[in-house]
Amino acid sequence: xxxxxxxxxxxxxxxxxxxxxxxxxxxxxxxxxxxxxxxxxxxxxxxxxxxxxxxxxxxxxxxxxxxxxxxxxxxxxxxxxxxxxxxxxxxxxxxxxxxxxxxxxxxxxxxxxxxxxxxxxxxxxxxxxxxxxxxxx
Numbered sequence: 611x612x613x614x615x616x617x618x619x620x621x622x623x624x625x626x627x628x629x630x631x632x633x634x635x636x637x638x639x640x641x642x643x644x645x646x647x648x649x650x651x652x653x654x655x656x657x658x659x660x661x662x663x664x665x666x667x668x669x670x671x672x673x674x675x676x677x678x679x680x681x682x683x684x685x686x687x688x689x690x691x692x693x694x695x696x697x698x699x700x701x702x703x704x705x706x707x708x709x710x711x712x713x714x715x716x717x718x719x720x721x722x723x724x725x726x727x728x729x730x731x732x733x734x735x736x737x738x739x740x741x742x743x744x745x746x747x
Contacts, residue, residue, distance in 0.1 A: 615717045622710040629703040636696045643689035650682040 657675040658664045665671060666679070 615713070615720060618713050619710070619717060622706070622713050626703070626706045626710050629699065629706045633696070633699045633703050636692055636699050640689050640692045640696060643685045643692065647682045647685040647689070650678045650685070654678045654682070 654675045657672045657678070661670070661672050661675075663671050666676065
């Protein structure tokens with residue numbers, strides 16, 4: 611019985627670790643998207659300063675700046691999408707941790723029951739030895 615509960619605990623710990631890795635990976639992706647969007651903002655600002663045209667509707671507005679804005683907007687949309695996935699991953703991690711705690715608690719209870727059962731058997735043996743000694747007198 612002990613090896614089965616230990617295997618289940620190992621499985622639950624593995625699942626928790628996997629959820630943590632996924633969460634970290636999503637957090638890194640969001641940070642990367644935001645960093646790249648920030649870099650594109652700087653490039654757009656530099657391009658606008660270089661050309662002297664800040665009105666996107668102007669016929670001579672920089673093609674590079676327009677393309678950079680589109681990329682930036684796509685990155686920010688992706689970051690927003692990933693934030694939704696991040697929340698789902700946080701919920702999944704919390705659920706996995708809760709499952710692990712339940713399994714560990716059940717294992718502790720089972721261990722306590724086994725210990726109590728062993729103590730009862732041992733006490734019964736001592737009681738029997740005491741009775742036998744008392745009768746032999």
